[in-house]
Structure formats: C-alpha cells, structure tokens
Amino acid sequence: GRVYLPCGKANAASDAAFEALGKLLAKVIFDGQTICAPFPESFFKCLLGLPVSFRDLEEYDPELYHQLYANILNKSLTPEYSQALSLDFYGLIENGEDRVVTESNKREYLRLTAKQKLIGERAKQFEMLKRGFNVFRFENHLKRFNAADLLMLVSGPSEITAEMVIQNIDFSHGNWRNSKTLEHIQQYIFSLDRSKIKRFLQFATGSPNLPLGGLGQDCEGDQPSMGKITFTRLPKSTRLPE
Numbered sequence: 001g002r003v004y005l006p007c008g009k010a011n012a013a014s015d016a017a018f019e020a021l022g023k024l025l026a027k028v029i030f031d032g033q034t035i036c037a038p039f040p041e042s043f044f045k046c047l048l049g050l051p052v053s054f055r056d057l058e059e060y061d062p063e064l065y066h067q068l069y070a071n072i073l074n075k076s077l078t079p080e081y082s083q084a085l086s087l088d089f090y091g092l093i094e095n096g097e098d099r100v101v102t103e104s105n106k107r108e109y110l111r112l113t114a115k116q117k118l119i120g121e122r123a124k125q126f127e128m129l130k131r132g133f134n135v136f137r138f139e140n141h142l143k144r145f146n147a148a149d150l151l152m153l154v155s156g157p158s159e160i161t162a163e164m165v166i167q168n169i170d171f172s173h174g175n176w177r178n179s180k181t182l183e184h185i186q187q188y189i190f191s192l193d194r195s196k197i198k199r200f201l202q203f204a205t206g207s208p209n210l211p212l213g214g215l216g217q218d219c220e221g222d223q224p225s226m227g228k229i230t231f232t233r234l235p236k237s238t239r240l241p242e
Contacts, residue, residue: 009124010125018126036209039151050146072101076103091116165200171231174231
C-alpha cells in the first residue's frame, strides 16, 4: 500500500527526519539510482509544487471520497440542501464559515478539502521534506515534470520484464569461454516472475528497480560496462575438497 506522512504537530526530531528523507530522495535523483518509494501521487505533487485534486483523496480515504462524491459532486446543490448539511468553507479559507457551498463553487470546496486532508494537516512535515529535497537546487530542471514523471525518476519503471534485465547485463565481461553458465543465467532470468525479478535485481544491484535510463553503457575492450550487472568467473577455490 501507499505510505502517507503522519498528521499532527512536528518536533525537532521529526523535522530532522523529514528533512533527511527529502535529501535522500534528492540524492537518489542526483546519483541516477532508484529506491522503493511507496508514496501517493499527492506526495510527489507537493514536492513539485503542484496542486492536488479531489481525485487524489480517493486513495487516502476512499470512504470520505465516495461520501463527498455522492453527497456533493453528484448532487445539484440547492441552498436548502447545503443548509441542511451545514456545508460551508469553515477551516478551508479565512472566514470560511460565512461562505456556503453552492452548485457553482462545490468543485472548489472539494479541491480545498482534499488539499487540507492531504497536505494541510501535514504542512510542517512537507515543509521540512521540501527543504531537504531542494538541497541540490534543481527545481528548474523539474518544472516540466508531473507526479508520475517524478515517481518514475525515483523508483524507475513500474513494470520490469526479463528482457529489461537482460539488457542491463554485460555478458561480454569475464572469462566464460567454453562455459554455458551465462546461457543458463539468461534462461533462469526468463523463468522468473515479476516478484522474483525484483528479488534478483535486489541481490545483484541493491535495488529492486531499474533506473529510468538503465544501469550504464557498454565499454570497449575487456572492460566491464560501467554500472551494468556483470558476472566474474572465479578460480577454483583451494578451500573446497577435491
């Protein structure tokens, strides 16, 4: 499932933790690496300074989302209906208790409600997170990114196939002449399901994902490809029994 930042007041320890998390995400991008980032779309929208939508609320609180959808968005609001449900902008805007929710402003009300639930109640946490995330000052480079773009940059492609893994292995490296080991490795990778492919990547690279641009480029000669997965044939161990 998705992980949401906790609500409530922050303290010095949590401030430092959220700032460190922001720096970690920035370092992942800076180094061209990937990590598991099980955060919702609204999390990445906040990092990019993009507004959240009412639809973003569905993943966080499906029950509240469907209640608001059925009772407000899917209704033709009359003054009597809004008065009966005490629908106003209290807590969403200044002097919101004096502004009634109407047919013409109900979408604004729903958007502000989602913003309050997803970001407003975690304002301090997001402030520290963004402070850490902006450590490399590359905001200008992310101006054209949306939440899905940033998620892919941090976590890599959502679907990883055996073919993609094979493309990120340098089979030319190592003394494997007259050996079928590398052929068997390819067959093994093609036999893996999605979860086991991720486990293989975790074992080989430390991350269960692949960077958006791949693990590296091929090099000339006998040098291994920088960043790609390679296999080395070790000499026979003298510690093993004959």
